[in-house]
Amino acid sequence: MRRIALISTIICTTLLMTEFALAQQSKWLPLGGIGRALMPGETKNPRFKHGDTRVNFFVEGSQLDSLLNPDLSTGCVLGEFNQIKRRKYFVNVRLPDNSVKRFGFATGNGYNLRDYNSRRNLDEVYLFDLDGTSECRVYSIMTPGG
DSSP: OHHHHHHHHHHHHHHHHHHHHHHHHHTOEEOTTTSSEEOTTOOOOOOOOOOOEEOOOOOOGGGHHHHBOHHHHHHHHTTSEEESSTTTEEEEEEOTTSOEEEEEEEETTSTTEEETTOOOOTTEEEEEESTTSTTOEEEEEEOTTO
16 A cells, blocks of 8 residues: 555656656746746736626616615715626716716626625616715616516
């Protein structure tokens, strides 16, 4: 039994040393999870896919005042009702002055929503304005299924 353990230890050690030696010869640094390696001295940073995702959801800009939820807005200011990924998912709303404003997007089923006090309603969609600031405003909109 000890002989088998000794042999397996020797094999594993040899494999690790060989892998280390190959890495030293090729002079590349593996960076876990990136899917590519940077050469030493390379000046370019690895590029990650990033950006925003526009959500197709229609909101009449003239109705925003009536959709404002003061209770959820207070929760947003206190950090109790926020988006999980700010500025990741958004909805463009055309305002009455014909300008377009971008609002953060989350749903009542918990998609992109951090809700510590369970204030959400499953039949609502939430639009966030200035999330992460002391002026955060949350607009709640009933979905057609609700």
